[in-house]
Amino acid sequence: MRGERLDKLLARLGLGSRKEVARLVRAGRVRVAGEAVRDPGFHVPEGVPVEVDGKPLALRRHHHILLHKPAGYVTSRTEEPSVYVLLSGFPTRDLFPVGRLDKDTEGLLLFTTDGELLHRLTHPRHKVEKRYLVHLERPATEEDRRAFAEGLILEGERLLPAALSWGEDPTWVELVLREGRFHQVKRMFQARGNRVVYLKRLALGLLELGDLPLGEARPLTPEEEGALYQGVGLFTECSQGT
Structure with a gap:
């Protein structure tokens, strides 16, 4: 499984529209498994931790x-x-x-x-x-x-x-x-x-x-x-x- 696109994941979790979260990613503010990722199309493997501005991303049950x-x-x-x-x-x-x-x-x-x-x-x-x-x-x-x-x-x-x-x-x-x-x-x-x-x-x-x-x-x-x-x-x- 390739996982979910990073920009789609962030938008789904309510961090903004796809365009807004893409800017956030390109600015280097997102880390996946401890590594900075600047590609909004990066596929995040299931279960891998994601951080935004150094804080773990809380996966929300509801939006x-x-x-x-x-x-x-x-x-x-x-x-x-x-x-x-x-x-x-x-x-x-x-x-x-x-x-x-x-x-x-x-x-x-x-x-x-x-x-x-x-x-x-x-x-x-x-x-x-x-x-x-x-x-x-x-x-x-x-x-x-x-x-x-x-x-x-x-x-x-x-x-x-x-x-x-x-x-x-x-x-x-x-x-x-x-x-x-x-x-x-x-x-x-x-x-x-x-x-x-x-x-x-x-x-x-x-x-x-x-x-x-x-x-x-x-x-x-x-x-x-x-x-x-x-x-x-x-x-x-x-x-x-x-």
Whole structure:
């Protein structure tokens, strides 16, 4: 067995895209079995230790990728244009989206290989908060704020309480939900006689979109990963083996 290409291995372990890890290798920052390797195409035999900047590489059981989704992409593998084309260089085969964003919605979209984490982040029982920036056709009102806080009744079913806030311009609001139903944000404002013009997800639990450029993706930091797991009552799923 020739083993796995070094650049593919590093990208699979979440150290960056294939291009990014190739630069890291060529800079001489990676050692295989104690020897510096500058060829990204070098095949690493199974079980051979790999170091990055002098530190042993921890092989992760799961991978978590944060994408700043642009409008125009579908949260699907089978429909086009798919958000998966924006994850070039990452191990997309086993990555699944944590919830979905509509085609015309921008913002934070998390992918994970951990099915239990995905379940807990999306199940209503765990009430993981999702924060959105919303541009409305007409200004939001205090009546809207109260209705959302009490738990809006949508198609005969009461939703969990939601927090609605705004600054000087009440056509630009932030909405915090603790559940994720189909087209929920748009349907909530539609039920209040308003229309969503623009929608962007800013946060999922303690995970913030931050300054990640539109259309780009990155692995979670260990701190972000730990916060996500702790937030839903799980331990961080990292180990020294696959």
